[in-house]
Amino acid sequence: MAPGAFELRNGVQRGGDPPPSALIYLAKHARSKPDSVAWIERSADLHKPPLQISWSQLTGLVQSFAHELSRTGIRRQDRVVLWGFNSLDWILTDWACNALGATSIPLDPRLPDQTVRDIVDRVSPRATFLDPLHRERVAGLPLPNWRSLPTGGDPSWLDSRLKDATIGDASQPATILFTSGTSNTPKGVMLSHGNLISNALAKLKAMPQFPTDHRVNLLPFAHAYARTCELTTWLISGSSMEVARGLDDFFSRLPFARPTLINAVPSVYEALLARHPASTEANLRAALGGRIRQLASGGAPLHYALRTCFQDAGMPIYQGYGLTETSPVVCSNIHPDSGAPTCLDGVGPPVEGTEVMLDTDSNLWVRGLNVMMGYWDDPEETNRRWRRFDGPHEGDWFHTGDLARRIEGTPSLEILGRCDDTIVLANGYKLHPLAIEAQLSKIPYLENSVVIPASNGTWRICVSGRKESIGSDQLVDLEKQVLVRCSQEFRNLFSKIVICPEPWTVESGLLNFKGAKRRNEFAARFGR
Structure with missing residues (x-):
């Protein structure tokens, strides 16, 4: 295989370097399976037949959104803020930024208005796009609406954009994600296209996804967990997705959507058990739609009793560990579909392309393609998180700020907590x-x-x-x-x-x- 060449097998890249833009997968799906369902849009009445959008139509919509953004003056190397809940409009605006060579800066829709204003002042974006629920809260432009734009774009348009050397420019961040953190001032984590794609590919190797999979998204795309483990893995694997409008809607639509994949935080699984406290294995599986193949959790530690309950029901929850600065996945449990031995110990071993090191005080250090470019406009804090080591671990390592230990007899890690804790x-x-x-x-x-x-x-x-x-x-x-x-x-x-x-x-x-x-x-x- 030629240098830089790659092929996909069951959603996993084999050989070569990651491509310069995730949109190369969109172009691939539009060519190889133009009429396959990529996105499902349901009305408030879940009993009504949903609207299905194909990969070819998605490609046309990206072109339409890129034209809309161009009309507002957005060009290569511009910064664009997105503030809103997950939606197809949100995704298409983000991808249009990618196609134009701009940097998207998505903000958590739950952030206070003043925090958003402060971030906007710090990053000086060319434009700030707001969904209908945030439009009156800060100054900005309405997100383009996919329903009012054409879906039948020129199939060659995206290919021509992908040939543009400025797309996926290694010196420019693909996105800036602001951490919730424990400090009063959120830090802007600059992630490249290479960070995001290499990490999604590594996650897919540990927990493969297939074109036949379907997911219901709940986690906000403004955070690295959903950005990589839902949005990017969906795009790479060529499966289908829909978005829930909050926790109640998430649980209500599961019997209709019948997903095979769910990514969530522990509190979502706790809420599910609270709704079905006396469920048998069959009832719990039915509550999730009856087709679940993978349950995954991140963002916070899984309670032992919670994990045991799902495992006893024949639906183990696969746990991972990471942080925004590492795109985010550092470690992951391993699903049997990976072809490797199943691993449910702790948070699993390091994913492919990521190295970990524990110093004598149990501090966890990381290096690899997934580690961020740096903090936005904060070189001092960026330099503080890196250290050069000599000896068997010679080189530069990134300090995660977490403590960990190796689980004896396994390749897995157990996270002991934050250093600050x-x-x-x-x-x-x-x-x-x-x-x-x-x-x-x-x-x-x-x-x-x-x-x-x-x-x-x-x-x-x-x-x-x-x-x-x-x-x-x-x-x-x-x-x-x-x-x-x-x-x-x-x-x-x-x-x-x-x-x-x-x-x-x-x-x-x-x-x-x-x-x-x-x-x-x-x-x-x-x-x-």
């Missing part, structure tokens, strides 16, 4: 909360737990129970189970267990958008 106790010992929380997740009557620092260099645990409240006998038992798992240095400085009276939700401020615990918020409310 490490609790330094009064005796100087360092406590890793996630390792303790992972053990607590195996206790049947506990629904949630979070380890937090307390006053005078001690530590405590906040918990919530399943169904019934936690009684005094359970508290005594729980404290015994905690202490028996700890060495003397940690037992001596254990403070107490606190029953959290507030709901563990995004609305209460105790969880972030991904469903991860906001440890600092717990500490502020319950650590004194």
Whole structure:
């Protein structure tokens, strides 16, 4: 095979470097299977037949959207902000930016208005496009509407754009994704086309997808998880997709859509079980549409009991690990369709093309094609995250900010938590909360737990129970189970267990958008 040449087999690239633009896959599908269904649009009445859009029609719409963007003055190397919920209009605007050589900057639709204004001021875009629900909130232009534009474009148009050397320019980011992070100022992560495509291909090798697959999307494309593991893998594999309008719509449309693939965060799977608490394996499978082939989770750790419940129902949840700066996938469980041994240990081994290293303090370092170009307009922070090592791991490595360990007898990693989450106790010992929380997740009557620092260099645990409240006998038992798992240095400085009276939700401020615990918020409310 010639240098740079590639072929697809079951959605996985074999040989050569990744292409300079993901749109090359769109052109390929439009030529090889122009009438195959790529996108499904359902009305609010789910019983009505859905509208089906082919790969050929999608290609024509990208051309129409590119013409609309050109009319607003968007050119190569311009920056374009997208603020809105997932939709076909959102996707086509993003792809039109790609075709014009512009950089798309999608923002989470749940961000506060002032945060969006601040980001827009920082990136100085040529244009800001808004969906109908955000149009009155900040200044900008309405997203083009695919229903009002022609779908029958010139088939050769996209091919001619892909031959343009400026498309997929390695020196220019394909997108800038703003991290939610723990700081007050979101950081703009610059990702190239090579970052995104190589990472999607690596994910597909661990968890293959096929043209016959169908997915229902819920996760926001403004975040790296959905950007790579849904949007880009869908485009590469040539399967079909539809978008849900929130969690209620997601669950309502599953029996109609009958997806084979679902990507979600743990809170979505928890919500499913809450809706079907006494489900048998058959009922749970039916609630998901009856055709599920892959369930995947990311964005936050999976509760042990949650993962066990789905595994017992014959539908294991495949977990991964990553961060925006790594496009995002670093590690992934391995599906049996990959041809490799199935792996459900921890977050799995590193994906192809990604190297990991653990230093003596368990800090996790990464390098590979998936690592970002840098932070937007912040070279100091970019340089701070890189370090040059000598010896057997000679070279430059990116610091993930996470702690990890290798699972004995496997190639997989277990994530111990964020470096910032490490609790330094009064005796100087360092406590890793996630390792303790992972053990607590195996206790049947506990629904949630979070380890937090307390006053005078001690530590405590906040918990919530399943169904019934936690009684005094359970508290005594729980404290015994905690202490028996700890060495003397940690037992001596254990403070107490606190029953959290507030709901563990995004609305209460105790969880972030991904469903991860906001440890600092717990500490502020319950650590004194």
